[in-house]
Amino acid sequence: MSNSHACQILQDLIRCPSVTPQEGGALSYLQNLLESAGFSVERPVFEDADTPDVENLFASIGSGAPHFVFAGHTDVVPPGDEQAWSHGPFAGDIEDGMMYGRGTVDMKGGIACFAAAALTFLQDTPQFTGTISFLITGDEEGPAINGTVKLLHWCKERGIAFDHCIVGEPTNPNALGDAIKIGRRGSLSGVLTVNGVQGHVAYPHLSDNPIRGITGMLEALMVPALDAGNERFQPTNLEWTSVDVGNATTNITPASASARFNVRFNDQWTPASLEAELRQRLDQAVNANKYRPGDKAAISYDLEIKRDASESFLTHSETLISALSNSIAQITGRTPELSTGGGTSDARFIKNYCPVVEFGLVGKTMHQVDEQVSVADLDQLAKIYHAFLRKYFS
Ligand SMILES: [Zn+2]
Incomplete structure (x- = not known):
């Protein structure tokens, strides 16, 4: 396999300015590349109220089982201040063994490597038994x-079912081969609002200062810890992202106080059981009523849980995990950690269809100015995916 292949594909992809929701030429480029290798390619466009229409790509070659799918996204976050970049964010410049550009690691680099690996595999093993597909979103x-x-x-409606999937998101904290993500924590966001009565700061008995109430409620959701974690997952963690009263004066107490939070939770919780726990803790804090000494009024609060909560998941597929771990060890000499840390990805949707893991490049510079990837890592990752395909289809 040529080093230049993954590197060249990535450079071509970086030059397609595909900031969400723009396709930017990236999917057309992949379509041409894959069609010329014999894949059949479709480009479904999806639409919904209040969101932009988005182009997607589904490519497939071979027939029957096993059906392996690589998944990824060609869209990228905006470059931010382009003047702050040492190389143009859509130029794909290479200097001192690093390629610069928005999406080099998140995650056009992963796509370039799995495309290069699949094309090489098809050259080595044109008679393979099974199906290889690409599920690419914008x-x-x-x-x-x-x-x-x-x-x-869309695939399900067409009778297309997958056996296993690798998502090429950047999973390695420092070096290629550090970690495979075999699951994800769930995520739940909410807003706590404590209602009070605005008043003069010198006459607190005539008002009801919600800040007194909210301090104890913030504490109640943090202590004691929600759990201690387990073998596969970190402890569940609640982070407050903002605490607001919006009060610019010094002689008025506010009418309400609100606080926003996100919980990343492990497999000991569902969104429903976690919400129940949070509500119970808040009710206990209200009943204790220790935040308003001498005040008869109970704290009045609202807890709004956002509807986009996602469940945690853990992939158990030995076929997938061992073939990938062994390929990583073979190419890099490292034994990857099987991790469930970090943020969410599209794997949270794919897990409803087939076992899925994530493995890609080193994530250090993702979403940053001067996002960059080591050209040597591109070569190694393409080799890992290629070794994986050989093991998987052997
Ligand atoms: Zn990504």
Whole structure:
């Protein structure tokens, strides 16, 4: 396999300015590349109220089982201040063994490597038994409504079923081969609002200061810890992202106080059981009523849980995990950690269809100015995916 192949594909992809929801030429480029290798390619466009229409790509070669699918996204986050970049964010410049550009690691680099690996595999093993597909969305960094969820449904409607999937998101903290993601924590966001009565700061008995109430409620959701974690997952963690009263004066107490939070939770919780726990803790804090000494009024609060909560999941497929781990060890000499840390990805949707793991490049510079990838890593990752395909289809 030529080093230049994954590197060249990535450079071509970086030059397609595909900031969500723009296709930017990236999917057309992949379509040409894959069609000339014999894949059949479709480009479904999905639409929904209040979101932009998004182009997606489904490519497939071979027939029958096993059906392996690589998944990824060609859309990228905006470059931010282009003047701050040392190389143009859509130029694909290479300097000192690093390629610069928006999407080099998240995640056009992963796509370039699995495309290069599949094309090499088809040259080595044209008579392989089974199917290789690509599930590529243009809506991962955006609302994620007209992307993978609908593309998976579109496949299902056409009778297409997958046996295993690798998502090429950047999973390695420092070096290629550090970690495979075999699951994800769930995510739940909410807003706590404590209602009070605005008043003069010198006459607190005439008002009801919600800040007194909210301090104890913030504490109640953090202590004691929600759990201690387990063998596969970190402890569940609640982070407050903002605490607001919007009060610019010094002689008025506010009418309400609100606080926003996100919980990343492990497999000991569902969104429903977690919400129940949070509500119970808040009710206990209210009943204790220790935040308003001498005050008879109970704290009045609202807890709004956002509807986009996602469940945690863990992939158990030995076929997938061992073939990938062994390929990583073979090419890099490293034994990857089987991780469930970090944020969410489209794997949370794919897991409803087939066992899925994530493995890609080193994530250090994703979403940053001067996002960059080592050209040597591109070569190694393409070799890992290629070794994987050989093991998987042997
Ligand atoms: Zn990504």
